[in-house]
Amino acid sequence: MSMPAKPPPFDPADPLGLDDLLDPEDLAVRDTVRAWAGERVLPHVADWYEKGELPGVRELARELGGIGALGMPLDGYGCAGASAVQYGLACLELEAADSGIRSLVSVQGSLAMYAIHRFGSEEQKLRWLPGMAAGEIIGCFGLTEPDHGSDPAAMRTHAKRDGGDWVLNGRKMWITNGSVAGVAVVWARTDDGIRGFVVPTDSAGFSAPEIKHKWSLRASVTSELVLDDVRLPADAVLPGATGLRGPLSCLTHARYGIVWGAMGAARACFEAAVDYAKSREQFGRPIGGFQLTQAKLADMAVELHKGILLAHHLGRRMDAGRLRPEQVSFGKLNNVREAIDICRTARTILGANGISLEYPVMRHATNLESVLTYEGTVEMHQLVLGKALTGIDAFR
Incomplete structure (x- = not known):
């Protein structure tokens, strides 16, 4: 009868031995994100938090794109095609630095990019996703409204047909990345139900005033989205999504x-x-x-x-x-x-x-x-x- 293998020493940093569940590629992703956060965020984040700002957010986004952290689990269009576990490990390491940094990545990849990747046309994907994956374009996601958070079905933002165009009016609130975004995925009520729209933030009638006086997520850009007669072409709508699903x-x-x-x-x-x-x-x-x-x-x-x-x-x-x-x-x-x-x-x-x-x-x-x-x-x-x-x- 062979003797059982001697268990490894107890590791206070990993008391359950959870690293045994990770393969070398998982560990490499985790270590890359941990090193980036340790160098680029941890030395500065207390000062950012105290001042209530996230300076150099566009540079940070490009760096995050450079290490493949934006739209990580998505395939193609410059995205890393990582596993869900690898994306999760990246989120853990980013939030260990600060929730605001993880929010930047989450809204970019899991909300704005994911919406375009899953529900967008091929033209929309080609136009937006490569730049977003590289961090050259920052995205935001407009669903929550000033009076409708937990009940998005009651949203007031609406889009009306005007000839071949759409015209959007409404307000969205508590939108991460809003003031620095180049593109916003905005959900609005239409005669055909709730639809998503890809809105370039330089569109006439679109503005994103930053929300101040926060005592949480201070090292994060949080904004209101204001849409006053924002006119968009017919192909701005996400063709694959109708309703709240x-x-x-x-x-x-x-x-x-x-x-x-x-x-x-x-x-x-x-x-x-x-x-x-x-x-x-x-x-x-x-x-x-x-x-x-x-x-x-x-x-x-x-x-x-x-x-x-x-x-x-x-x-x-x-x-x-x-x-x-x-x-x-x-x-x-x-x-x-x-x-x-x-x-x-x-x-x-x-x-x-x-x-x-x-x-x-x-x-x-x-x-x-x-x-x-x-x-x-x-x-x-x-x-x-x-x-x-x-x-x-x-x-x-």
């Missing part, structure tokens, strides 16, 4: 990235808490040697790595074509909620230092308050799961 499928793709990204923010806070607990001394010893602190760290580690394992499982299902929207709701509901709890617990370990921008904890905690509600609030995902579990629709 189109924009909702885009949101499912973006929510998948959040399942991973939230764990990146949680990991950054957990690592800060561990480092602090090992170096901060009270009562003559590091606070990491006290039972209550160790209990907090153990609970944080359990939820963090369970969340990463859940994200990995959903990624493999997406790669196999078996991922359902209800499962994405499961992941977003759990992982964002647990990430916020990890950040808040990390703040207690750091004490007063936890509110300082010298550490990442409070920045991630406030960012996650936005992540908690965008791409579907907690209540919406609870109701999605409730309907799936009972067969009863409780939305109305």
Whole structure:
């Protein structure tokens, strides 16, 4: 009888051995994005956050395009054609730096590019996707309105036929990338139902004033979209999408990235808490040697790595074509909620230092308050799961 192989040493950074689930290409993608974020974001993001700005966003977008992070899982048109798991790993590493950076990538790839790639004409794909994949063109996605967030079916933005053209009027709110975008995918009510339109942002009547006075996602461009008699040619409409199924499928793709990204923010806070607990001394010893602190760290580690394992499982299902929207709701509901709890617990370990921008904890905690509600609030995902579990629709 052969002796069982000796298990590898326990790795505090990977207590479940989740790296064993990744192949060399997965690890290479993760390491590339981690290195880029460590060099280009982490040294500056606290200052960006404090000032409430994201300077050089167009340069950052081109760099992200250069490492293949924009429209990662899409095929052709200059896109990387990466796996869903690789895209998820990239989202985790980007959000470990800052949620605003992951939002930039998510809106570009999972919303604007995904909508054009899935529902657009060949001419639309050829016109927009290569430049967007390279980061030369930034995109945004206009669905949410000032009075209609969780109920997009009630949107007021409308598009009317005028001869061979479309004329769009309305407002969209809380739009990431809006003020720096070269193209906007805008959803509007028409006589034939809700349709998507590819809107060049230099169109007459289009404007995107930036939203200020945010206390979350401060290192991110957030805007209102204003459409006043924006005239578009007939071929501006996305031919493959009619009704809410189109924009909702885009949101499912973006929510998948959040399942991973939230764990990146949680990991950054957990690592800060561990480092602090090992170096901060009270009562003559590091606070990491006290039972209550160790209990907090153990609970944080359990939820963090369970969340990463859940994200990995959903990624493999997406790669196999078996991922359902209800499962994405499961992941977003759990992982964002647990990430916020990890950040808040990390703040207690750091004490007063936890509110300082010298550490990442409070920045991630406030960012996650936005992540908690965008791409579907907690209540919406609870109701999605409730309907799936009972067969009863409780939305109305």
